[in-house]
């Protein structure tokens with residue numbers, strides 16, 4: 548069963564008793580690239596490995612088609628993530644990405660894509676220690692091929708390909724609980740279009756609250772309130788880079804971004820990511836910025852509404868503006884851009900503003916995991932990494 552697989556992996560065991568001296572180091576015995584299996588893992592008969600050039604529109608379309616039909620659904624199977632092609636190309640081609648870490652499994656007469664997994668290299672800081680990791684995401688097996696253990700082979704193969712680059716740790720998130728989370732975070736939602744959210748069953752009307760009153764309760768100003776708020780542009784990359792790294796260094800677990808990575812991940816891209824900086828009208832200085840990414844969900848069983856437009860809280864730094872006002876302005880912008888809901892995890896400083904800004908608690912958790920690195924469990928507000 549699944550635990551038989553994870554029991555064979557260098558992740559903390561559910562039962563282990565650990566003393567402090569075991570933390571901040573790898574779990575596996577030290578290995579070198581020479582120890583890594585040179586050939587790909589064996590697939591079931593009829594299936595083959597296939598690298599995916601996500602920059603190629605045709606191949607990106609195949610990944611889109613696989614994910615939009617077979618990727619993660621909410622616990623009630625009412626919604627399924629619907630990552631766009633442009634979003635996948637953005638998320639999977641940061642500076643320095645390795646093309647052999649983007650691959651899948653093909654099979655059948657039409658050599659169809661039945662499985663996919665991805666890795667990108669990230670520079671992490673864990674309790675003050677620099678660790679280069681692979682950020683693993685988009686593990687997906689076609690619904691018709693579940694229980695063939697393809698997922699475990701995809702995990703082993705991406706581990707092998709990452710190890711060939713002399714990288715031995717990884718970070719990933721999952722809604723499911725497997726051994727052992729480094730943190731259990733909770734998701735929260737801020738309704739922007741309450742009428743639609745109630746119609747599609749995403750939200751329910753609070754007791755004794757007519758819809759008109761619910762809408763009024765959640766109403767946001769039509770315009771932003773922060774003076775000097777404007778879209779990020781190329782010339783802001785340097786200052787945003789310095790602001791972001793300085794801010795993230797406050798957290799026990801965080802990424803370190805290069806300038807090129809800040810340009811890639813934060814410069815606005817239509818339908819993918821929005822970033823706004825606060826330029827002080829007098830001094831022209833920038834000390835704050837907000838950002839959110841676009842991840843719609845398919846609405847699986849509704850006659851009229853087919854898509855839920857969801858904005859996800861990304862990286863936000865508030866030095867001269869109260870964080871609550873900054874995020875309220877993110878909500879106002881998201882509403883202006885016709886998003887239906889704004890999602891956030893209770894990581895970083897988010898917990899302090901969720902209630903004030905009328906977020907409702909979600910019905911699930913997102914767990915963060917490390918592969919082959921032992922740490923004590925962190926509180927969500929010690930996590931300074933956002934995975935898309």
Ligand SMILES: COc1cccc(CC(=N)NC(=O)c2cccnc2OC2CCNCC2)c1
Nearest residue numbers: 619620621626627628722734844890891934935
């Ligand atoms: C609303 O449509 C959904 C479609 C599929 C799953 C879920 C529930 C869920 N699992 N949500 C999250 O994981 C989540 C909730 C708030 C913020 N970020 C999140 O996940 C991000 C980060 C991890 N990769 C997926 C997107 C909701």
